Amino acid sequence: MAREPRSGRPGLVWAVPALVYFAALALFPMILVVGLSFCSWNGLGDPQWIGLGNWRKLASDPQLGSSLWLSLETGVVTWLVQTAICLPLGVWSAGRQRSRAVVSTMFFVPLLMSSAAIALVFSALLDPNFGLAGLLGPWLGVDDGNFIGSPGLAIWAVMFVITWQFVPFHTLLYQAATRQIPVVLYEAATLDGAGRWRQFFSITVPQLRNSIVTSSVLMLVGSLTYFDIVLLLTSGGPGTATRTLPLHMYLTGFSSFDMGLGSALATLLLIAGTALSLLVVRVTGFRRMASVREGL
Amino acid sequence: MTRTRSTLRTAVAVAASALALALAACGSPADAGPSMQVWVLQDKALNPVQQKVTDTYNAGKPSVRAAVQPFANDPYKQKLQTAIGSPNAPDVFLNWGGGNLNTYVKAGNVTDLTAALDANPAFKNSFLPSVLDGGKINGRYYGVPMAGVQPVILFFNKDVLAKAGVTAPPATWAAMLAAIDRLKAAGVIPIALAGSQAWTELMWLEYLLERVGGPQVFADIEAGKPGAWSHPAVLTALTMIRDLVDRGAFGTSFGSVGQDSGGADALLAKGKAGMLLMGSWEYAGQLSTAPEFVQNGRLGWAPFPAVEGGKGDAKAVVGNPSNFFSVSAKSAHGPHAISYIEKTVTSPDYVSGLIKIGQVPAVAGLSAQLASGPNASYTTFVYDMVKDAPSFTQSWDQALDPATAQKMLTNLQQVFNKQISPQQFVTAMGT
Numbered sequence: 001m002a003r004e005p006r007s008g009r010p011g012l013v014w015a016v017p018a019l020v021y022f023a024a025l026a027l028f029p030m031i032l033v034v035g036l037s038f039c040s041w042n043g044l045g046d047p048q049w050i051g052l053g054n055w056r057k058l059a060s061d062p063q064l065g066s067s068l069w070l071s072l073e074t075g076v077v078t079w080l081v082q083t084a085i086c087l088p089l090g091v092w093s094a095g096r097q098r099s100r101a102v103v104s105t106m107f108f109v110p111l112l113m114s115s116a117a118i119a120l121v122f123s124a125l126l127d128p129n130f131g132l133a134g135l136l137g138p139w140l141g142v143d144d145g146n147f148i149g150s151p152g153l154a155i156w157a158v159m160f161v162i163t164w165q166f167v168p169f170h171t172l173l174y175q176a177a178t179r180q181i182p183v184v185l186y187e188a189a190t191l192d193g194a195g196r197w198r199q200f201f202s203i204t205v206p207q208l209r210n211s212i213v214t215s216s217v218l219m220l221v222g223s224l225t226y227f228d229i230v231l232l233l234t235s236g237g238p239g240t241a242t243r244t245l246p247l248h249m250y251l252t253g254f255s256s257f258d259m260g261l262g263s264a265l266a267t268l269l270l271i272a273g274t275a276l277s278l279l280v281v282r283v284t285g286f287r288r289m290a291s292v293r294e295g296l
Numbered sequence: 297m298t299r300t301r302s303t304l305r306t307a308v309a310v311a312a313s314a315l316a317l318a319l320a321a322c323g324s325p326a327d328a329g330p331s332m333q334v335w336v337l338q339d340k341a342l343n344p345v346q347q348k349v350t351d352t353y354n355a356g357k358p359s360v361r362a363a364v365q366p367f368a369n370d371p372y373k374q375k376l377q378t379a380i381g382s383p384n385a386p387d388v389f390l391n392w393g394g395g396n397l398n399t400y401v402k403a404g405n406v407t408d409l410t411a412a413l414d415a416n417p418a419f420k421n422s423f424l425p426s427v428l429d430g431g432k433i434n435g436r437y438y439g440v441p442m443a444g445v446q447p448v449i450l451f452f453n454k455d456v457l458a459k460a461g462v463t464a465p466p467a468t469w470a471a472m473l474a475a476i477d478r479l480k481a482a483g484v485i486p487i488a489l490a491g492s493q494a495w496t497e498l499m500w501l502e503y504l505l506e507r508v509g510g511p512q513v514f515a516d517i518e519a520g521k522p523g524a525w526s527h528p529a530v531l532t533a534l535t536m537i538r539d540l541v542d543r544g545a546f547g548t549s550f551g552s553v554g555q556d557s558g559g560a561d562a563l564l565a566k567g568k569a570g571m572l573l574m575g576s577w578e579y580a581g582q583l584s585t586a587p588e589f590v591q592n593g594r595l596g597w598a599p600f601p602a603v604e605g606g607k608g609d610a611k612a613v614v615g616n617p618s619n620f621f622s623v624s625a626k627s628a629h630g631p632h633a634i635s636y637i638e639k640t641v642t643s644p645d646y647v648s649g650l651i652k653i654g655q656v657p658a659v660a661g662l663s664a665q666l667a668s669g670p671n672a673s674y675t676t677f678v679y680d681m682v683k684d685a686p687s688f689t690q691s692w693d694q695a696l697d698p699a700t701a702q703k704m705l706t707n708l709q710q711v712f713n714k715q716i717s718p719q720q721f722v723t724a725m726g727t
Contacts, residue, residue, distance in 0.1 A: 123554055128552045130566075254374065257698045
């Protein structure tokens with residue numbers, strides 16, 4: 001019996017460039033931020049150690065609860081809406097028909113635009129006097145088209161733009177995953193008399209389970225970093241109506257120049273993001289790495 | 297507030313922190329002989345003028361040459377904040393005076409220029425006094441004006457006002473309220489307001505407080521005197537603002553209108569709104585986006601109306617007095633840096649260069665030169681307004697420390713949106 005070649009797993013050395021990169025540009029700044037959260041610093045001079053001062057300030061920060069809630073709301077709503085759109089759309093666009101390919105290509109355009117470009121386009125569209133908001137507003141019960149300027153509606157406008165931005169990406173995930181599903185499953189189901197809907201719910205959705213988890217983690221954890229769109233569209237306004245957690249962090253650190261408190265917020269975000277992704281992975285059983293193709 | 301608020305301004309902000317870090321990593325360029333760094337803002341029109349006078353200065357073979365380094369607007373503040381106390385500090389740096397400069401002064405990063413100015417009275421007296429005061433902190437001079445003046449002005453669309461039967465721009469508050477009602481009846485938005493950006497709303501509070509209570513009320517607020525926000529004039533001014541909102545002076549959807557995106561400018565230029573309160577840079581902005589509106593003489597301008605019974609002088613102005621040059625305390629070439637400033641910012645080349653690009657320099661005795669230059673009627677109006685002003689209060693978001701300014705802008709936006717009452721604003725700012 002010929003000796004099997006050593007299994008293809010490369011040694012640790014192979015990971016060194018990535019590890020160095022990660023350590024220098026992610027880990028090291030993260031440690032600095034955690035350290036800075038115990039200091040008072042406005043960017044001038046040297047940071048002063050103040051122990052738990054920032055964390056106490058954070059505990060009594062009236063904006064923190066509202067920012068947390070806004071981030072949570074944005075995360076959950078955009079996750080639900082995007083999944084409801086992306087899953088069927090991805091499955092549909094996985095079909096090999098040429099018409100679908102053409103429509104899909106057009107649909108992926110937002111993926112090519114930077115967040116800044118998207119935000120600028122939408123601030124023009126949401127202008128109540130010269131944009132689409134004034135025209136479409138009356139149809140949606142907002143006669144004067146005052147979406148991003150209304151404390152109640154602004155966050156929904158932000159969520160709409162975020163959804164618009166990320167739907168193509170998640171659709172692409174589902175499209176690719178759908179194309180991986182073995183055709184034999186559908187052929188067998190057809191022979192057994194399963195209809196379109198039955199096939200979708202009994203074959204497609206279970207087969208896409210891992211993609212659903214991946215996409216959900218990306219969306220939920222990603223929602224903690226939705227920042228650029230909000231900054232450019234509303235700057236957290238009107239008032240504090242769209243001041244999500246990452247924006248609160250940025251404004252505290254870089255507009256109020258309270259780097260210590262900003263770092264405490266950043267640390268909080270770091271913990272929240274890590275906890276959230278661990279939670280999703282655990283709840284969905286993704287960690288078991290169970291195959292959806294066992295027996296095929 | 298600076299003149300370089302463009303559409304992309306906020307877009308740039310996103311990349312700002314990353315860029316600031318990248319810039320911080322760079323050292324100064326190697327050059328033959330000692331040189332000093334002069335930090336300015338990127339400005340396509342102004343930078344060549346600065347380069348020209350710097351070249352002239354260097355041509356005089358000074359022992360220390362000057363090198364101009366321009367930075368983009370938003371990253372600049374962060375870059376300066378981190379560099380000024382470090383060994384990479386510039387020798388001469390642009391700033392906005394007031395609270396912005398005060399932060400650096402308090403940290404001991406800025407050279408006191410009072411003695412130098414007193415030793416050179418010809419230079420000191422060449423500036424408009426109200427503007428030169430913008431570089432004064434606690435009675436000492438730390439900055440010298442180096443750009444055009446930017447008072448806030450009431451702009452209007454002459455056609456829209458005429459159609460609504462408003463024959464002259466309102467000179468008093470009563471006339472203002474009457475004009476608002478007439479414009480509303482004529483079916484236009486009386487006043488364009490970019491309510492998605494709170495600093496545009498701030499201009500209303502700045503002027504109303506100035507007219508109602510005089511300059512001392514904000515001077516006390518700026519100095520951080522306890523209870524300064526509780527001055528009755530603050531509540532009066534905010535109540536007047538609330539009255540404007542309730543009257544529909546700004547329409548109903550002003551909260552969605554943007555200044556950077558050009559939403560408010562377009563309202564005025566396209567005749568959908570009658571008036572707009574904005575910094576003097578509005579003229580140049582309209583000239584580039586709606587040239588026919590300006591060239592056909594449809595754009596009008598006037599001082600902010602007087603408020604009957606108010607303590608403030610109707611000639612007082614608010615806005616950005618100017619940008620300033622200061623010398624950093626860490627500079628190894630202090631005397632040379634001061635000499636550079638003295639030899640450039642009031643030189644005939646620099647002054648005529650500023651006028652040529654549409655700015656109104658903060659230099660005395662320019663009436664004739666402005667009258668023969670481009671856009672003479674507008675530049676003369678701005679110049680006279682500032683020249684005759686008994687006080688020039690700096691934009692509050694520049695004058696106050698950054699954290700207070702943030703809080704104030706947020707609360708003010710909530711007053712405009714009727715989320716909080718004027719009294720709640722006062723209470724919130726007082727704590």
